[in-house]
Amino acid sequence: MILHSKIYGSGYPPVLVIHGLFGNGDNWISFAKKFEKNHQIHLLDMRNHGKSFVSNKMNYDIMSDDILKYIYYHKLNHPILLGHSMGGKTVMKFSIKYPIIPKKIIIVDISPKDYIDDxxxxxxxxxxxxxxxxxxxxxxxxxxxxxxxxxxxxxxxxxxxxxxxxxxxxxxxxxxxxxxKNYDSLIHKKIENGSYHGPVLFLRGEYSNYILEKDYNHIQQLFPKCKIWTIIKSDHWIHIDNPIDFYNKIGVFLNET
Known part of the structure; x- marks a missing residue:
């Protein structure tokens, strides 16, 4: 089965947006409208979210394969992947599992570590x-x-x-x-082993505790070419708390060759 999506624009490279837990692609419509002039923006609904299919299995391995099927189905060439929270971990897993596919990736306020906070x-x-x-x-x-x-x-x-x-x-x-049913596979799962050597941008919220300085070493082991930037005056929902700074930093990263 192929993930449901809404597609905006027609530019290259395409950008796939992967939402967080409980969310859906519609949460990112403002982002799509901001960048659709220069990129084709795909707002995906992950399994068990939005209008995509329901499944009793849900983990980062499986969701990475969902994205791979989506990319092949839509015949996308070296897309940029952006993921927030759960979506960010999915993008991390995807880029390590299929490193030749993404042109670059953007991870929004999530670390590869496991989270014990309930x-x-x-x-x-x-x-x-x-x-x-x-x-x-x-x-x-x-x-x-x-x-x-x-x-x-x-x-x-x-x-x-x-x-x-x-x-x-x-x-x-x-x-x-x-x-x-799949909660432990999503929250208490650490991304480890392997690496992705393409360009990577991590964006963290100034008031958020999802990416801490003590996480940087682990992040850099998996993603040697990563940049870690802080969005001021923002918590975990960076794109809502400070959209101007968020869009500006992403715009800079998208335009880098």
């Missing part, structure tokens, strides 16, 4: 409490989530990640069941 697992437990038999609107969902999630940005993200079914009821735009 904040994401707490979110899963909260989301399992959502009853769409009584929650009928995004406003209802936001009000419900407010009991457990004080961060407005996170609540807003999940309130946008819902869709209306044929029966008129809302549902999440991701398979919570399969994400929970």
């Amino acid at each position: 904040n994401q697992k707490k979110l899963i437990h909260i989301l399992k409490k959502v009853d769409f038999n009584i929650i009928n609107t995004r406003k209802d969902l936001d009000f419900f989530l407010k009991t457990w999630i004080s961060n407005i940005k996170i609540r807003s993200f999940f309130s946008k990640c819902v869709k209306k079914q044929k029966n008129g009821k809302l549902c999440f735009c991701f398979s919570l069941l399969n994400i929970e």
Whole structure:
């Protein structure tokens, strides 16, 4: 099966955007519109997310192969890959597994290390409490989530990640069941062994703890030609917190030969 996507523009090289956990390609429409004049932008929905297929198997090896199938299906020549969070780890795995394919890669606020923080697992437990038999609107969902999630940005993200079914009821735009089932393979998985020697840009949020200075050595072992830049005044959702600086730095990297 081929991943669902939305495609903007027609320039070369193409840029594939891989979203984070719980997200989908629509989260990156503003990015696509910013760069579609010079690049063909592919906003992918990964398995168990958005409009792509549902599967009970989900890990970085499998998702790397999903991207490979997508590239072959669309006959893309040496694309640039950009991944945020879970998407960033997928891109890291892909570039090490298939190093001759990417022209360059961009990793947004994620390190190759394993993460022991269970904040994401707490979110899963909260989301399992959502009853769409009584929650009928995004406003209802936001009000419900407010009991457990004080961060407005996170609540807003999940309130946008819902869709209306044929029966008129809302549902999440991701398979919570399969994400929970494969959680350990996604969060507690370290990217190691091998290397990618093409150009790599790591972007980290100034206020985020996803990429720390103590991670740099591991990053540079896997990606010898990497650059690590900080986006000021931003947390984990860099592209939302400081889009101007984010777009500027990516623009510089895309234009480098």
